[in-house]
Amino acid sequence: MARSRPRSGPTMHDVAAAAGVSQATVSLVLNSASGSRFSDETRQRVNDAVQQLGYRTNAHAKTLREGISGIIGFLGDAVATTPFAGKIIEGAQERAWEDGLLLLTMNTGGDKALESASLDSMLSYKVAGVVYAGMYHRRLDVPEALEAVPSVVLNSQDRKLRLPSVAPDEELGGYTATRHLIEAGHTQVAMINIETLESELPAAVGRFNGYTKAMTEAGIPVSSGLVRFGTGNEDDGFTYATELLTSGNPPTAIFCANDRTAWGAYQAAAELHLSIPGDVSIVGFDNQETLAPHLRPGLTTLELPFVEMGRRAVDLILQGAEPDGRVEFMTCPLIERNSVTHPKEKP
Amino acid sequence: MARSRPRSGPTMHDVAAAAGVSQATVSLVLNSASGSRFSDETRQRVNDAVQQLGYRTNAHAKTLREGISGIIGFLGDAVATTPFAGKIIEGAQERAWEDGLLLLTMNTGGDKALESASLDSMLSYKVAGVVYAGMYHRRLDVPEALEAVPSVVLNSQDRKLRLPSVAPDEELGGYTATRHLIEAGHTQVAMINIETLESELPAAVGRFNGYTKAMTEAGIPVSSGLVRFGTGNEDDGFTYATELLTSGNPPTAIFCANDRTAWGAYQAAAELHLSIPGDVSIVGFDNQETLAPHLRPGLTTLELPFVEMGRRAVDLILQGAEPDGRVEFMTCPLIERNSVTHPKEKP
DNA sequence: ACGAATAACTGATACGAATAACCATTTGGC
DNA sequence: GCCAAATGGTTATTCGTATCAGTTATTCGT
Known part of the structure; x- marks a missing residue:
């Protein structure tokens, strides 16, 4: 036997009938911001009836009436x-x-x-x-x-x-990341970005501007030898981190413009037998929860709010x-x- | 100047007025499942008015009327x-x-x-x-x-x-994973599960049962030496994979009951200078999109549908x-x- | 040429809640 | 003791749509 399934529940009229009052009274009692005046007894009866019948206001009727x-x-x-x-x-x-x-x-x-x-x-x-x-x-x-x-x-x-x-605020993020590395004492801070600047991707442009700002502010010239433009995946992170770390004057820190790139950098460091953070410090971006906390060591990164x-x-x-x-x-x-x-x- | 923001758009009555017909006609023209009969001209006028006024049916009125x-x-x-x-x-x-x-x-x-x-x-x-x-x-x-x-x-x-x-279907999944390894020629197939069986977690129990079924079916005894119970994170994957791979009789394949565990197994293999899949084959579970395709080599795994x-x-x-x-x-x-x-x- | 059938449309009503406007008792002030 | 005000409600209407039950006007069969 199919279970009986009451499609539309009780209405205010039902509640009113059960409480022995008018529908308007039910509405007023239920909504009144203590404005209108009803006897405690009436309120009680209405509320009891609501409970007993399991009344739930019909949102559509309400919306129709109120417009929003x-x-x-x-x-x-x-x-x-x-x-x-x-x-x-x-x-x-x-x-x-x-x-x-x-x-x-x-x-x-x-x-x-x-x-x-x-x-x-x-x-x-x-x-x-x-x-x-x-x-x-x-x-x-x-x-x-x-x-x-x-x-x-x-x-x-x-x-x-x-x-x-x-x-x-991508720029502030890039600034914060870079500043964090500078404050830890780094001066050779590289950046691996996630797009070229021409893409006008706010994340790429902003994070790079933040990097530049922090470096400039600290009196460190931004060397193009320390900047790379990837596409945001771990392969590019691996490639460019390897490139940077095996260059004549390797950075002591890399700001990766996203976590996947940082993951690639981790793999590069592992391959080169460099320890993180001992030999090279890394900051990511995104705080991707399936990645950043699970890398070893845990990745310091910026969280998108x-x-x-x-x-x-x-x-x-x-x-x-x-x-x-x-x-x-x-x-x-x-x-x-x-x-x-x-x-x-x-x- | 604040932009004028017409809160409630045109109604059927507006459309009716614009088309020179009654509201009922508008409703019938708009909804008729070809049932009711109106002249093409009237239909046209109604549709034109709808277009011109940008009429959109009020879902709440409709719901109120229809109950659902x-x-x-x-x-x-x-x-x-x-x-x-x-x-x-x-x-x-x-x-x-x-x-x-x-x-x-x-x-x-x-x-x-x-x-x-x-x-x-x-x-x-x-x-x-x-x-x-x-x-x-x-x-x-x-x-x-x-x-x-x-x-x-x-x-x-x-x-x-x-x-x-x-x-x-966790069990079928575990079966498929294991079967895949067996069909590749493996007989020493280990499994690292994500919970103990007592947890009654359907994923853990089902995947294990599938593993057992495939092994038994292939005439391979399930050796408790090849089974481990972790908690589904990469640390356990690392620990147990290391344990398995350095044992006297190491498996040639490991079925990890989730991708994170598999990730840990990858790390263990790397640490032991074993190649995947050359030295050990791995199958995961979950097809976690931020992980499985990005591991090197790409992780063969089961997808949750x-x-x-x-x-x-x-x-x-x-x-x-x-x-x-x-x-x-x-x-x-x-x-x-x-x-x-x-x-x-x-x- | 007359009633019946059909085509094309309209009027009225109901859905459920909110609320303005109204009504009936009490109570209060003087 | 009479009008005013407070108390405690109720009635009627509205929101926008769907639909049943009509209402005309036209066409058709014989």
Whole structure:
């Protein structure tokens, strides 16, 4: 026998009937911010009936009446499925829930038609706003329909500078990483970047600028012999780290612009029988949780503040998020592990 | 000047007015499954008005009328934030969207109060069903409220055997992994598991049973000297692989019950100057995308069918998902890379 | 040429909750 | 003792859509 499955639960009318009052009374008792006046006895009866019937307010009726729902749209090109950016959703969700809101999520995988259709669907649910999240930090084109509600671009920037954006402060991150190495006493600090600067990838450009700034500030000239441009994978990390470490004047420290590159550098050091951090200190970037803590020694790296960014984006939406084109840059904290120490004394 | 922000778009009445017809006509023209009859001219006028006004149906009004929404709830203990299980959401979302549905997601991080409250909220949105996803494969206790709608337990199993569940076929996976090694000619096949069998972790128990089955089937006795129980991290992989490989009668192949353990085994092999797969073949489990393809050589491993499981769970919900307690086990495909070859000829 | 059938559309209503406007008792002030 | 104010509710309406039950106007069969 198929279990009976009451599709629609009790309504306020049912509660009203059970409590012997009118539907309006139920509504007022349930919502009144202590404003309206009912006898304690009536309140009690209503609440009892609610409990007993297992009444749950119908969010759609409420939304229909009020015009705006308790839902925020989360539209990403691949966020939920990208290994280390799921944290973005976590942050957004947390913040939304603090105001009792839920997230209606959709990953488009970059498919513009799907993006448009699902955004449409979200809008038909009268979402309170939309978070438009990029899988990695870049400048992107945003669907126009987003302007119908408060929207925020997350982990990317609106190319047209219309919507407000929340992105990591890559430059400060690069600066912090480099500064950390300089403060440990290093002067021969190399950098292996994850893209050429022409790519205009904010991560590559920003992290490099931060590196340059820290070096310059410390009075250390940036030598092109100490800078390499890879593509962000461990092969390039291996290749360029090997190149750097076997050169005539090897660096005592390498800032790798992402963790995978740093992993390659670890492999290069192992191959050359150099110890980390004894012979060479390494700093990564991303704090990829399946990698950085598991390397030996643990990789000191910069964390992308995904949770915080997610929170902040929803925050802005809840504040009304006017389309002022402002970009908010968030600090990447340094996660210290064991891949950095002071350089060896020169013999 | 603040941009004007029309909070509620045009309604059917607006469209009706613009097209010079009644609201009922608009509704019928827009929805009619070719059932009702209107002149082509009227249809045209309605569609034009829809286009021009940018009309979008109000999903809440529709839901209120119809009693069920185009939303499916996705409740997970940590899925969206777990590195390699985000794929689950991807699959669920894909399948849902094929029927025009969206996912209302919530990660509870295991917090029962939060779980209950957010489930409540989902139910108040009259979701068409709920996917209750576990972060890793286990038996778990399911909130009772789930029985109010079609619900499916995903990547885990309902301990009470009420709700239908979708989970990976761990045993078949372990069998496939071991069989793969045996077919390559190995007879000395070790296994490093990720938990003791007492833990009742389906992954540990199932994979071990699969290993045993394949060995037995091939007429190879399972020697306890070839089996180790770690905790699934690379340290244990390193320790036990070292132990196995330096023993009197070392295995020519190791089945590691997850990729991180395999990573540890790689490190052990490197330390012992053994080549993979030349001296020892390795098979992992999980196909962790940030790890398995990046190891050198690429790790042959079993993939957890997250996308497929996500799809299947939504599928079941769309079919009505009666609470029959059935568990559907899904096949873990073998992903071949370069960590397996035939064993060296004995000199 | 007349009733029936058909085509093309409209009016009214219900879904469930929120709320403005109203009504009926008490209580209070003087 | 009478009007005003406070107390404790209720009625009616609205949100936007779907749909049942009509209502015209036209066409058809005989």
